[in-house]
Amino acid sequence: MVESQKDFIQKQENIIIKGNVAAAYAAKSARVQVISAYPITPQTTVVEKLSEFVDNEEMPGTQYIKVESEHSVLASIIGASKAGTRTFTATSGQGLFYMHEMVHWAAGTRLPIVMAIASRGPAPPWNIWADFTDVLSQRDTGWLSAFCSSHQEIYDEILMSYRVCENYDILLPKFVSYGGFILSHTSKPVVIEDQDKVDRFLPPLPDEDGWPHIWIDPKRPMMFGNLIMPSGFYQEFRLKIHEAHMNAKEKIIETAKEFERIFGRNYGNGLIQEYKMNDSDVGIIIYGDLALQMEDAVDQVREEGFKVGMVKLRHFRPFPVEDIIEIAKKVKLLGVADRATAFGSQTGGPVSCEVKAALHETKGTAQVLPIINGLGGREVSLEQQKNQLKKLIKLNETGEFPKNMIYGTLWDGLLEVD
Amino acid sequence: MVKLKEALESCQEEYFLPGNSCCAGCGLEIALRWAMKALGPQTALVTPASCLNVVVGLWPKTAPNFPFTNMAFAAGAAAATGMSAAFKAKAFRFPGKGWDEMTTITFAGDGGTADIGIQGLSGAAERNSNQIYVCYDNEAYMNTGIQRSSSTPHGAWTSTTTKGKDRFKKNLPAIMAAHDIPYVATCSISEPLDLYDKFKKAKSIEGCKYIHILAPCAPGWGFESNEAIEIARLAVKTGSWILYEVENGIMTLSKQSKALLDPSKRVPLIEYLSRQKRFASISEKDLIELQEYLDHSWKRIEVNLSCQEEYPK
Numbered sequence: 129m130v131e132s133q134k135d136f137i138q139k140q141e142n143i144i145i146k147g148n149v150a151a152a153y154a155a156k157s158a159r160v161q162v163i164s165a166y167p168i169t170p171q172t173t174v175v176e177k178l179s180e181f182v183d184n185e186e187m188p189g190t191q192y193i194k195v196e197s198e199h200s201v202l203a204s205i206i207g208a209s210k211a212g213t214r215t216f217t218a219t220s221g222q223g224l225f226y227m228h229e230m231v232h233w234a235a236g237t238r239l240p241i242v243m244a245i246a247s248r249g250p251a252p253p254w255n256i257w258a259d260f261t262d263v264l265s266q267r268d269t270g271w272l273s274a275f276c277s278s279h280q281e282i283y284d285e286i287l288m289s290y291r292v293c294e295n296y297d298i299l300l301p302k303f304v305s306y307g308g309f310i311l312s313h314t315s316k317p318v319v320i321e322d323q324d325k326v327d328r329f330l331p332p333l334p335d336e337d338g339w340p341h342i343w344i345d346p347k348r349p350m351m352f353g354n355l356i357m358p359s360g361f362y363q364e365f366r367l368k369i370h371e372a373h374m375n376a377k378e379k380i381i382e383t384a385k386e387f388e389r390i391f392g393r394n395y396g397n398g399l400i401q402e403y404k405m406n407d408s409d410v411g412i413i414i415y416g417d418l419a420l421q422m423e424d425a426v427d428q429v430r431e432e433g434f435k436v437g438m439v440k441l442r443h444f445r446p447f448p449v450e451d452i453i454e455i456a457k458k459v460k461l462l463g464v465a466d467r468a469t470a471f472g473s474q475t476g477g478p479v480s481c482e483v484k485a486a487l488h489e490t491k492g493t494a495q496v497l498p499i500i501n502g503l504g505g506r507e508v509s510l511e512q513q514k515n516q517l518k519k520l521i522k523l524n525e526t527g528e529f530p531k532n533m534i535y536g537t538l539w540d541g542l543l544e545v546d
Numbered sequence: 547m548v549k550l551k552e553a554l555e556s557c558q559e560e561y562f563l564p565g566n567s568c569c570a571g572c573g574l575e576i577a578l579r580w581a582m583k584a585l586g587p588q589t590a591l592v593t594p595a596s597c598l599n600v601v602v603g604l605w606p607k608t609a610p611n612f613p614f615t616n617m618a619f620a621a622g623a624a625a626a627t628g629m630s631a632a633f634k635a636k637a638f639r640f641p642g643k644g645w646d647e648m649t650t651i652t653f654a655g656d657g658g659t660a661d662i663g664i665q666g667l668s669g670a671a672e673r674n675s676n677q678i679y680v681c682y683d684n685e686a687y688m689n690t691g692i693q694r695s696s697s698t699p700h701g702a703w704t705s706t707t708t709k710g711k712d713r714f715k716k717n718l719p720a721i722m723a724a725h726d727i728p729y730v731a732t733c734s735i736s737e738p739l740d741l742y743d744k745f746k747k748a749k750s751i752e753g754c755k756y757i758h759i760l761a762p763c764a765p766g767w768g769f770e771s772n773e774a775i776e777i778a779r780l781a782v783k784t785g786s787w788i789l790y791e792v793e794n795g796i797m798t799l800s801k802q803s804k805a806l807l808d809p810s811k812r813v814p815l816i817e818y819l820s821r822q823k824r825f826a827s828i829s830e831k832d833l834i835e836l837q838e839y840l841d842h843s844w845k846r847i848e849v850n851l852s853c854q855e856e857y858p859k
Binding site for chain 2: 161162164189190191193194195196197199200201203204205206207208209211212213215229230233336343344345346349350351352354355357360361
């Protein structure tokens with residue numbers, strides 16, 4: 129276990145809750161005004177907990193809409209956010225796919241919606257366990273996208289996300305994802321911060337007017353989203369979404385700093401969190417729940433005398449290109465462990481693709497070894513992660529690629545088939 | 547019913563302005579214009595994909611002078627639900643600022659209502675979402691070029707039923723009444739005062755209200771643009787479009803349709819059909835079936851009228 133986490137458990141006031149419940153507490157702390165949700169495993173306990181909060185009048189004034197489908201979840205959230213309220217919802221896998229049309233719509237409308245994703249593998253065959261293909265396949269929708277590695281981080285990241293998204297230079301929606309069951313349904317100690325403190329970090333927004341670019345106000349009638357000809361500003365509006373992504377990097381870094389100042393918890397620079405990278409020969413980029421266990425793997429492999437490190441990727445969008453370039457200067461070889469697929473790609477999973485693209489014009493940079501593991505919730509043990517690190521060391525020292533390389537990617541943990 | 551003089555005096559204000567890009571004689575335009583006259587300025591409107599997305603004007607022009615939100619095809623009722631919830635949340639946070647007086651309205655075509663939007667609409671109705679859901683029914687996908695919808699009548703030509711539609715029109719108002727929502731009404735653009743009254747009433751009721759307006763489409767149905775009102779009136783007079791209200795489960799026929807309970811008072815159906823090119827090559831068999839369908843619809847109305855008991859609240 130990481131040193132900081134031991135301290136944390138011993139010193140702080142905390143409650144022991146599921147990852148999903150931490151997400152619900154974050155929505156409560158953020159004083160969201162409209163919640164809309166539809167049940168799907170493994171997200172369900174988020175919306176159950178929120179029901180409890182609303183029914184027990186612990187969230188005064190909050191409207192909770194229990195809709196009939198995920199498409200309507202995001203449609204109603206878009207309606208509510210447009211009318212100028214802070215909104216929250218959560219979903220998983222198939223639910224996210226079903227809302228896909230509205231996922232684009234939310235970003236195009238520039239609404240600061242925050243949505244928790246308890247990630248699960250796409251069907252068929254039916255799968256309800258950790259796999260980030262759901263959220264990563266929304267890559268081009270315009271949403272910001274963050275991964276969480278711990279229960280506390282789910283709570284913290286949701287608070288940080290509202291602050292980033294509601295910034296007037298950003299105004300974009302954001303996914304906050306974490307592995308289904310592994311984080312969503314296990315219990316760990318989580319600090320739920322005092323409301324006063326949260327209000328200081330995240331003031332109850334917005335004011336009566338709503339967001340600066342849209343207002344639903346009969347005194348100032350406005351038209352939203354009407355048809356625009358190719359000669360109109362469509363392309364320019366799209367560029368503005370891209371620019372907001374670029375602006376978001378700075379805002380995420382600032383927000384992580386401010387969060388640490390107020391709450392005392394550090395998440396690297398907000399975009400990435402390095403672990404023992406400075407003197408390493410090889411490193412691994414990893415995200416989500418597997419990143420937490422990888423810290424232990426790094427420690428244990430280091431005890432055996434190898435210089436290895438890891439980078440926890442906290443944001444997929446915006447993608448921290450500059451940080452990745454810097455990291456790649458520190459080591460000779462970088463593994464990228466994806467718990468997700470990008471079928472037909474020449475460069476492993478979705479994050480591997482991004483890392484390779486980030487580095488392709490950088491001379492003398494680290495070699496990249498794409499790894500795909502843990503799909504559909506398949507267990508990736510501490511031993512397996514240690515072996516991944518050792519395979520990287522071996523490749524670095526001898527130039528010898530591991531077995532199970534398939535089309536340039538290490539598919540790790542495949543079952544043996546006769 | 548409101549008197550014409552009174553209506554004209556209190557309805558001077560226009561909310562759907564001239565200069566919009568509706569076709570001449572568009573049924574939708576008349577429907578929206580009169581609906582907004584009844585609802586007034588404290589209204590936020592959501593419209594899923596339909597002609598209305600386009601006729602309000604291409605960006606940056608805009609004809610409505612009230613908050614108007616374009617929405618994805620299947621998302622009308624749900625987006626309005628969210629908006630109405632947000633007004634409630636805002637009324638809590640900013641009391642006395644009039645947020646609790648906002649009316650939220652979805653204005654959708656028949657495709658957006660009876661086909662792709664029916665799941666969201668049914669959900670909103672079951673939740674008794676506080677909104678007025680309006681279907682302006684031009685009986686096909688007119689925006690995309692006159693393809694059949696489930697609201698297209700039997701025997702009608704569309705670009706995807708080139709030999710006439712084989713199935714009957716989906717009875718959406720009946721489906722909505724079966725949700726036991728507080729208010730369901732049918733309207734025709736030929737009866738603007740009746741429409742005005744029904745929107746006024748809907749606005750005064752808390753919960754989910756459903757209003758279905760027959761809105762003829764000159765290019766889609768094949769008549770001259772100066773005939774829209776006449777065609778809509780014939781639909782009512784022949785009894786093929788029945789005007790009624792269902793309040794808390796109790797149906798009442800509106801004035802224009804009441805007398806038509808007596809079949810001899812109905813104008814022959816052929817007078818309505820023969821004015822429209824979409825029925826130009828209707829087969830004799832389809833014609834007979836349409837007449838049978840009409841007679842059957844009235845029998846069902848009689849059954850509904852016989853129940854004068856409100857459903858439990």
